[in-house]
Amino acid sequence: MGDRTPGEIKTTDSKDYYIRAGWEARAETPDELAARFLRMIDALKKIDPAFSLWTCGGMRSVDFENIRDRYAEEIAAGLSRSDWGEPTPVYGYWFAATTRDVPRERYFVVRCHAGGTVKESFPNSIILETSSLANLKPDPRVLSYRVFRPALAAIVDAWNPAHTGAYSQQLIEKYGGGSYFSPAWIQYLCPWLAQKITPPSTVMSERLPNGGLLMMATTETFDVDNPAHLSAAQDMAAAMAPLNALPWHSGRT
Numbered sequence: 001m002g003d004r005t006p007g008e009i010k011t012t013d014s015k016d017y018y019i020r021a022g023w024e025a026r027a028e029t030p031d032e033l034a035a036r037f038l039r040m041i042d043a044l045k046k047i048d049p050a051f052s053l054w055t056c057g058g059m060r061s062v063d064f065e066n067i068r069d070r071y072a073e074e075i076a077a078g079l080s081r082s083d084w085g086e087p088t089p090v091y092g093y094w095f096a097a098t099t100r101d102v103p104r105e106r107y108f109v110v111r112c113h114a115g116g117t118v119k120e121s122f123p124n125s126i127i128l129e130t131s132s133l134a135n136l137k138p139d140p141r142v143l144s145y146r147v148f149r150p151a152l153a154a155i156v157d158a159w160n161p162a163h164t165g166a167y168s169q170q171l172i173e174k175y176g177g178g179s180y181f182s183p184a185w186i187q188y189l190c191p192w193l194a195q196k197i198t199p200p201s202t203v204m205s206e207r208l209p210n211g212g213l214l215m216m217a218t219t220e221t222f223d224v225d226n227p228a229h230l231s232a233a234q235d236m237a238a239a240m241a242p243l244n245a246l247p248w249h250s251g252r253t
Contacts (some may be wrong), residue, residue, distance in 0.1 A: 018129035020159035022122035034072040043154035056097035092116030107131040164188040181240035183233035185222035200235040
């Protein structure tokens with residue numbers, strides 16, 4: 001079984017925020033993954049100027065707009081390999097991009113692991129994360145609900161994940177270990193997961209046209225030191241407890 005946490009846990013000094021989407025085994029070609037990636041990037045660009053320009057590349061850094069028409073080649077180069085360098089397609093492809101030409105406190109990085117078919121719970125994932133320095137907090141303007149909710153929606157639209165959450169790193173450090181469905185700022189569940197829970201009355205919730213469920217602890221920037229924010233996030237996680245109890249890998253692939 002794969003990592004059961006929503007994302008990487010850093011140090012308690014981290015002020016970063018991120019969105020993480022995960023889904024089960026899904027075989028996809030580099031061309032199909034490139035189409036999804038382009039759809040996501042183009043949607044993000046409409047949200048905030050911070051997402052306007054990107055740098056990507058594995059062995060070298062290149063401006064994304066110069067290779068977007070052949071981005072499938074970049075994805076293909078990120079095919080998973082064994083410790084001996086042998087291709088392992090069952091583990092999919094790894095690719096990433098970083099925003100550029102914006103102040104460091106407005107940087108984002110997107111890390112993708114997709115196309116995997118290994119029989120694990122959620123072997124595929126996308127993480128969109130603020131990328132701050134140790135002594136430089138992310139700009140509050142990019143940590144807003146105005147940015148994070150549509151960014152989460154853009155990821156859901158492009159990648160059709162099983163679940164997607166927006167988190168502060170401090171929230172994950174405090175409560176995120178050992179669960180797929182930990183306390184979150186914003187949480188999306190695909191239709192088949194959404195049918196299994198009842199949203200708590202203490203959070204805002206919305207049924208989406210695709211049958212999925214969106215829950216929000218607050219429309220303010222999530223603050224782990226705000227009791228109201230934290231209580232709503234914990235209530236959301238408690239409502240999702242039946243999902244953690246499912247027999248992952250779920251057998252749906």
